[in-house]
Amino acid sequence: MSGIVSRRILLVVTGLSPQVVTETTYALAVGYAGQACWVPTEVHLITTTRGADNARLQLLHPVSGWFHRLRQDYGLPAIHFDESSIHLIERPDGTALDDIRDDDDNRLAADTIAEWVRRFTQDPHSAVHASIAGGRKTMGFFLGYAMSLYGRPQDRLSHVLVSSPYESSPEFFYPTPQSQVIRRPGSANEVLDAAQARVWLGDIPFVRLRSALPREMRERTDIAFAESVRAVQASVVPSLMLDRQQRRVLAGGVTIRLEPADLAFLAWALERHLQGRPLQRHRRLNQPEARSDAEEYLAQYASLGDDPADTGTRTHGRLSKERGLLMGFFDERRSKIKRAFTAALGEGHAQAYLLQRCGPRGRSEYRFSLDPSSITLR
Template sequence: MVEMTPAQYSRRILLLVTGLTPQVVTETLYALAVQAEEKFIPTEIHVISTEEGAERARLSLLDPSSGQFHALCNDYGLHDIFFTPQYIHIIEDCSGKPLTDIRTPEDNLRAADYIMHFVRNFCSDESSVLHVSIAGGRKSMGFFAGYALSLFGRTQDRLSHVLVNDPFESLQDFYFPPAQGRVLNTRNNRPVHTSDARIMLADIPFVRLRGGMPQDLQDKRVSFHEAIEGVQSGLHFVSLAFDLPNKSVRCGGKSVNLPPQLLAFYLWLARRHVMTAGKGAIRWQEADHHDFLKVYAEIAGMMSANFEKTKQALSKGFERQFFEEKKAKINSIFEKQLPLEASFYQIETFGERPYKKYGLKLAPEQIVL
C-alpha cells in the first residue's frame, strides 16, 4: 500500500496557537500553500487564542473588506479554505469565561487541556491530516500544542514554526508578501519593500507517542496530565529476550543486532542476573572468564577464529579494560537504536572502584532466556 502524502488527504487541517500577532496565520498559510515546493493547502483553519488574541485575529484576518486572510486567498487563488469566526476558539477558565491572558498555573492547565482537546479530536478522524503551528501565543501555548501532537499525532501529521526576516517580523502591517509588492514603513518610519520579505517554515520533528497510549485515553476526554501519565505508564513495559540464531536481542518489540562477542557478553550478564534473582552484578576481578567463553562458544562456535582469538586474549583471566570496552560498545548500540528505552537495557555499573560491579538493572522477570 502506497502511503499518502499530507496533501492527498480529503480533510487537511491547519491549527495555530496565536496571541497578539495574528500575522502568523497568514504567514504560515503563505509558506505552506504558496511558497512550499510540495504545497499543503488546508481545507480548514483553526486558531486557538485568548480573548484579546481571538478578537485581533477576527478583525485583522476575517473582516469582509480588509481581512488579510481574504487578501491572501485572492492574491494567490486559494479557494475552498474554511476559516470563519467560529473557527477561532477562545480558551476558557474554570467557570467557562474567556481567558484574557495566561498568567497563572490554573490558566496554564486550562490552556493545556483546551489545546489537547482539539488536537486529539482532529487526530481521531482517519480522513484527516493535521498541521500544527507553534509560532504564536505565549511559549507555554506552543509547548502544549507541540506536546499534544506528540501524544496523539500520526505519521501524516506535521509540526512547524514560521520565521520572518527583519524588519518584517515586527511590522504590524505585514501579513504576507502580496502578489503586487508595496512599500511599508517601519516603526522608525523607514520605508521597506515587501519584495524583500522572506518567509521560512521550520519543520519540527517530534516523537510520536500515540502507540504507547492506552486506547481508552485516545477515545475519551481526559486532562493533559492524565494523558501524560497514561503514556508514561506505557513506556514502563519493557522485556528482554534473546534470538541467538539471528544474533540479536529483543527489547520490548524492537530487535537490536549485536556482534557475537558483545551478544555473548550481554547474554552472560543476563543469565547471571536471572539465576541470582537480580543479584548477578559482578566485579571484573571476581568474574570467571571460562563461564563467559562457554557462552561465547554457543554463539560463535568453538572453531571460530574470533572465538580462539578471544580465548587467547583471556588466557590469564579478565581485565578491567575488557569489561569497560564491552559495556561502552553495547550501551552505545542501545543508545542509537533505542533512543527512548535505552536506559532500561544498558549495562549498569554499581558502586565505586575498586568495588565497582557490572550488571543489568531489569527485573529478572522481565528477561526471557
C-alpha cells in the same frame, strides 16, 4: 495513513499577533524554493479573548481582513476559516481567558490544546499541520507535546520563519504579489516593501507516542493533558510502586486499584522477583512447594490489614482446604491483575508490568521483565 485525506487542517496557537496564520498559510499554500504546496481546507486557532478579537479584526474582517486578501492575491481555493474556527481557552465555568498568567491558566491552555489535537487526529481522513510559532511560549510547547501524544504519520509540526526586519512588523502579514508599502519597525519615516519579504517553514520532527496511549485516552473527551502524559510515561519508562498502606499500585505514575487478594498476590510476586525466585503453578494438593507458596502469600495478605470483603477468612480457608496455593487460585489472581493493568494502561503497554510465562510447557516459570531497580515496595 488510513483512508484518503479529505481534510487538511492548519492548527495554530495565537496571542496578540495573528500574522502567524497568514504567514503559515502562505508558506504552505503558495510554497517557496522547491517546497511542495499544501493548501489547507480549514484553519483553526486556539487563543484567548484578546487574541480572538485581533484575529477577527485583522484576519476575518469582511473588508480589510488579511486572510481574505491572501486568498484573493494568490487565487487560493475556498478555505474554511471563520469565527467558529476560533477556539477559546475557557475556565470550568465557561468564562474565557483574556491572557495566560499563572499555573491554573497554563493548565487550562494545555488541556484545551490537547483536546483539539486529539479531536482533529481522531478523524482518519484528516491530516493536521500544527504551527507553534504564535502565542505564549508555553502554548507552543503544549501544542508540540500534544502532537507527540496524538500525532499520526500524516501530521506535521512547524515554526514559520520570516526574514528580518519583517518578522517584527505589525503591518506585515505575508509577501504580497505586488509592491505593498509598510512601515519599518521602530522607525517613523522608513518604509519596507512587503513583496520583498521571505517566509519559509522550519519543519520540526517530533516523536509520535500515540500508540503508547490506551485507546480510551484517544477517544475520551475528558482526559487532562497531565493525565495523558502520565499514561505515556507509564508505558515508555516502566516503573512500579506498590503501597501496602494505601492499598494501591502506581505504574509509571498511573494509579491502579486492586482488590486486597490481588494486591497481596502482586506484592508476593514482586518480592519473589526481587529475590530472583520465579513463580510456578502447582497442580497437586499438598505439595511442599504449594504449601510454602501459600504461607508466603498469606503473609503478604495479612500485611494489608483487614479485608472487609473476605468474611470468615475465605482466602485463608481456600488455601488451607486446597493445602497450598494451586493453579486455580494462581490463574484467578493473575487474570484479575492483568485486567486492571490493561484497563489503566492499554493492552500493549500493560505487558511491561505483567507476569510472563517462560520455559517449556509443563515446567513453566512466571517472572516479570521489570528491572528490579524500577520496583518499589512500601
